[in-house]
Amino acid sequence: MSIALDQVTKRYQDQPVVNDVSIEVGEGEFFVLLGPSGSGKSTLLRAIAGLTGIDHGRISMHGRDVTHVRARDRGVGLVFQNYALFRHMTVADNIEFALRVRRMKRAARVARRKELLKLVALEGLDERLPGQLSGGQQQRVAVARALAHKPQVLLLDEPFGALDAKIREELRRTIRAVQRELGITTVLVTHDQEEAFALADTIGVMNHGRLLEVGHPHDLYAQPATRFVATFLGAANLLLARQSADGIRFGATPVSAEASEPMQVGREHEVVAVLRPEEVEVAVTREQLSSNYIARGAVEEVAFTGALERLRVRLLDEPCAAQLLGSGSPAEARVEITRTQPERRELPLLAGAHVTLGARRLHVLPTPISSFLACAPTEAEAEELSREPLLESLSTRMKTRIGVRAIDGLKGTPAPLAGVAAIAAGDKAAATVEWLLKHGAAEVLVLPRNAPSPTRVYIHWSDEAVRRATLAVSASLLRHVSAEAVYLGIVPEGGQGTGRAAPMRKLLDARVEAQQRHGLEMRTELAIGEAVTEITRNLSAGTAQMLVLGITDITQAGTAYRSLLAAQPGWPVLIVYRQPDVGLRSSPEIAA
Amino acid sequence: MKVGQREPNVIPGFGITLGFTTFFLSALVLIPLAALVLKAGGMDWSRFIDVITSPRALASYRLSFGASMVAALTNMVFGFALAWTLVRYDFPGRKFVDAIIDMPFALPTAVSGIALTAVFAGNGWIGQYLEPHGIRVAYTWIGITVALTLIGMPFVVRTVQPAIQEVQRDLEDAAETLGAGRFYVFRRIIVPTVLPALLTGFTLAFARAVGEYGSVIFIAGNMPMKTEITPQLIVIHLEEFDYAGAAALGCAMLVISFVMLLAINLLQVWGRKRLMVSR
Numbered sequence: 001m002s003i004a005l006d007q008v009t010k011r012y013q014d015q016p017v018v019n020d021v022s023i024e025v026g027e028g029e030f031f032v033l034l035g036p037s038g039s040g041k042s043t044l045l046r047a048i049a050g051l052t053g054i055d056h057g058r059i060s061m062h063g064r065d066v067t068h069v070r071a072r073d074r075g076v077g078l079v080f081q082n083y084a085l086f087r088h089m090t091v092a093d094n095i096e097f098a099l100r101v102r103r104m105k106r107a108a109r110v111a112r113r114k115e116l117l118k119l120v121a122l123e124g125l126d127e128r129l130p131g132q133l134s135g136g137q138q139q140r141v142a143v144a145r146a147l148a149h150k151p152q153v154l155l156l157d158e159p160f161g162a163l164d165a166k167i168r169e170e171l172r173r174t175i176r177a178v179q180r181e182l183g184i185t186t187v188l189v190t191h192d193q194e195e196a197f198a199l200a201d202t203i204g205v206m207n208h209g210r211l212l213e214v215g216h217p218h219d220l221y222a223q224p225a226t227r228f229v230a231t232f233l234g235a236a237n238l239l240l241a242r243q244s245a246d247g248i249r250f251g252a253t254p255v256s257a258e259a260s261e262p263m264q265v266g267r268e269h270e271v272v273a274v275l276r277p278e279e280v281e282v283a284v285t286r287e288q289l290s291s292n293y294i295a296r297g298a299v300e301e302v303a304f305t306g307a308l309e310r311l312r313v314r315l316l317d318e319p320c321a322a323q324l325l326g327s328g329s330p331a332e333a334r335v336e337i338t339r340t341q342p343e344r345r346e347l348p349l350l351a352g353a354h355v356t357l358g359a360r361r362l363h364v365l366p367t368p369i370s371s372f373l374a375c376a377p378t379e380a381e382a383e384e385l386s387r388e389p390l391l392e393s394l395s396t397r398m399k400t401r402i403g404v405r406a407i408d409g410l411k412g413t414p415a416p417l418a419g420v421a422a423i424a425a426g427d428k429a430a431a432t433v434e435w436l437l438k439h440g441a442a443e444v445l446v447l448p449r450n451a452p453s454p455t456r457v458y459i460h461w462s463d464e465a466v467r468r469a470t471l472a473v474s475a476s477l478l479r480h481v482s483a484e485a486v487y488l489g490i491v492p493e494g495g496q497g498t499g500r501a502a503p504m505r506k507l508l509d510a511r512v513e514a515q516q517r518h519g520l521e522m523r524t525e526l527a528i529g530e531a532v533t534e535i536t537r538n539l540s541a542g543t544a545q546m547l548v549l550g551i552t553d554i555t556q557a558g559t560a561y562r563s564l565l566a567a568q569p570g571w572p573v574l575i576v577y578r579q580p581d582v583g584l585r586s587s588p589e590i591a592a
Numbered sequence: 593m594k595v596g597q598r599e600p601n602v603i604p605g606f607g608i609t610l611g612f613t614t615f616f617l618s619a620l621v622l623i624p625l626a627a628l629v630l631k632a633g634g635m636d637w638s639r640f641i642d643v644i645t646s647p648r649a650l651a652s653y654r655l656s657f658g659a660s661m662v663a664a665l666t667n668m669v670f671g672f673a674l675a676w677t678l679v680r681y682d683f684p685g686r687k688f689v690d691a692i693i694d695m696p697f698a699l700p701t702a703v704s705g706i707a708l709t710a711v712f713a714g715n716g717w718i719g720q721y722l723e724p725h726g727i728r729v730a731y732t733w734i735g736i737t738v739a740l741t742l743i744g745m746p747f748v749v750r751t752v753q754p755a756i757q758e759v760q761r762d763l764e765d766a767a768e769t770l771g772a773g774r775f776y777v778f779r780r781i782i783v784p785t786v787l788p789a790l791l792t793g794f795t796l797a798f799a800r801a802v803g804e805y806g807s808v809i810f811i812a813g814n815m816p817m818k819t820e821i822t823p824q825l826i827v828i829h830l831e832e833f834d835y836a837g838a839a840a841l842g843c844a845m846l847v848i849s850f851v852m853l854l855a856i857n858l859l860q861v862w863g864r865k866r867l868m869v870s871r
Contacts (some may be wrong), residue, residue, distance in 0.1 A: 051765050071768045078769040084762035088784040098770035
């Protein structure tokens with residue numbers, strides 16, 4: 001491995017800006033760190049360069065631990081967005097800076113400089129001052145300067161940010177060519193997905209200080225595992241669909257989805273599906289569709305963008321529209337469509353036209369949290385619950401929806417429950433959880449009033465059979481909150497001595513699974529004693545804590561764990577329930 | 593480009609502004625200076641030479657320009673350090689220190705002169721500790737330099753401050769990743785970037801020190817040949833109603849100052865050319 005980051009965390013004023021990030025960059029690989037501004041990507045790059053210390057974790061380069069090595073001894077070249085050229089020095093002096101520092105002989109210096117200027121196609125500009133060069137040329141000089149001392153790693157911090165589109169593309173090509181020619185391991189930070197696609201061998205997507213997904217550009221685009229990556233890498237329509245053994249249904253109609261693995265689903269449940277704008281087929285009637293019908297709609301907006309035409313279509317059938325995840329309320333949700341010019345010529349459309357939409361390809365996200373359903377005795381109370389700050393912030397960050405449901409008296413059989421049920425903490429919580437689980441809910445979030453966004457999430461399960469599901473739910477949750485994950489393993493008292501090795505192994509297994517399947521860095525703690533007591537002790541030890549609890553027995557919520565669901569002192573508890581026989585072999589969670 | 597044909601500006605009228613500039617420059621600077629030269633021209637040549645080359649006058653030039661130079665150089669070093677501290681560090685009382693820098697601007701110079709004398713005199717707060725070690729400050733050239741340093745300090749700090757703000761952290765970071773140590777970064781990156789501003793500050797502090805009178809006369813002691821600055825000598829001539837002699841000394845000062853300032857300015861132009869061809 002050329003660069004290896006191991007659980008790197010960097011905090012500013014106690015807020016993690018880089019949260020438990022582990023990355024491995026191979027020799028000669030072009031790795032692009034992609035994320036919105038404030039996602040922590042630049043801080044991470046500075047940490048790799050050695051310009052920013054880290055609070056936790058390890059950074060190694062070519063097998064050498066450089067965590068505490070100063071920037072100037074790390075052997076990296078860094079290129080900044082604003083070029084950071086030394087303005088009082090000529091191009092030649094700028095490029096030779098690193099060589100002068102190393103007291104290289106003049107002849108060797110000049111030779112190296114000529115070589116570098118040729119590499120970045122700036123021959124003959126040696127004696128110019130940076131102020132006499134265009135932005136693109138200055139950045140080329142900066143690249144040459146960063147490569148002068150033959151660093152083992154090249155780091156680029158939004159290098160094209162200050163350049164206009166044409167120059168940007170030209171420089172992009174140069175950098176790619178230089179990187180290929182030298183075979184130098186490169187990490188580039190950007191917020192521009194197009195840039196990431198054009199340059200990367202591997203893309204790592206960051207948000208809220210966490211590394212969400214790492215993969216080949218094409219794989220990340222075609223099969224994202226998270227909502228954030230689906231919508232950040234290119235445009236995406238997110239749909240709430242229902243999945244069962246028979247396949248996927250959107251609204252009333254079955255749609256065939258391209259799933260990465262065959263689904264092994266016990267019972268029908270809600271999933272989030274990604275429909276790329278270019279995968280939507282537009283026709284006048286249902287019969288003309290060559291792909292699976294999804295809905296009817298009215299064209300609201302037609303925009304010409306050169307090679308592609310963009311359409312915004314409002315769905316006409318209400319139930320379908322309600323299943324479309326948009327930016328705001330269901331009424332604002334629109335399907336985004338792009339069509340190529342040949343497609344447009346075949347069926348020219350104007351705003352107001354009624355159309356039929358089909359999905360050529362639908363990707364189901366493996367995320368186990370599809371949406372939230374606030375449940376309370378009355379509709380008004382449910383509405384109020386849906387406005388709980390924690391619930392609102394979770395749904396905003398997950399770009400999903402909070403439904404409301406009145407469940408008065410816990411009688412009868414409710415309409416099918418979808419997504420994570422949310423209920424208020426309190427005396428009745430245990431009974432409600434039991435009732436919800438009995439009627440098909442798989443996850444229940446118990447919320448005390450005004451719970452803050454957690455900074456630490458404890459994870460615990462009562463039975464190994466529910467481990468996989470609990471980890472999947474935890475990972476999905478933790479991708480959207482900047483909190484630390486701690487797995488709490490609890491060994492009953494008296495089981496000490498000989499029985500110590502087994503729990504330790506379980507602990508490690510859990511950690512490895514969290515990391516490998518979900519990219520979730522998780523601390524582990526082992527406690528000895530009675531489960532609820534130990535959990536309560538840990539939850540009480542700090543503020544803004546939360547619990548994810550995996551159970552396999554519906555009645556456990558009402559008995560063993562009852563005290564955790566109280567309104568006072570009150571912690572948010574996310575209960576994950578799986579039937580033990582289903583849990584192990586055929587849980588719906590796929591590796592993220 | 594033709595003279596006067598510029599891009600439209602916020603303040604219109606090239607003609608008006610140029611006229612205004614010329615008028616004020618004439619009324620406030622050129623005409624008084626011309627009068628000075630005329631007055632000095634009223635005396636005959638040999639006496640003029642006698643006045644400006646008398647041993648007492650020569651000693652006063654040496655003191656005036658020498659002390660001013662030392663003070664300005666001192667300010668360059670400590671003013672830079674002060675400005676650096678103010679820009680780069682955040683500490684309790686930073687705003688207060690920042691405000692205090694301007695005090696010498698506002699204080700009547702005589703007040704600072706008296707205050708300094710009181711502090712540095714043999715029985716003063718600081719003087720009483722220095723005197724036993726053989727360091728006399730008040731009534732020596734050292735005292736004069738101290739006074740001139742105080743007067744010039746804000747000029748350096750205020751001109752250098754924005755320049756230091758402009759030294760982007762990125763430049764230092766870039767140099768560091770290229771293998772440079774701290775001292776190397778300071779010498780090769782920071783100093784050259786700040787140098788033009790530093791020179792401007794130096795010039796201002798120097799010019800101000802040369803012309804300073806109020807604060808110096810209190811701490812100098814004004815002993816002829818020893819601690820008598822040229823402005824003091826001019827005042828002495830005036831008190832003897834020897835206006836022509838005073839004017840002659842004034843002319844001599846004018847010429848020396850002009851030559852020195854011109855030299856510094858040329859140095860600066862050269863430095864700026866190296867630094868920011870287009871910015």
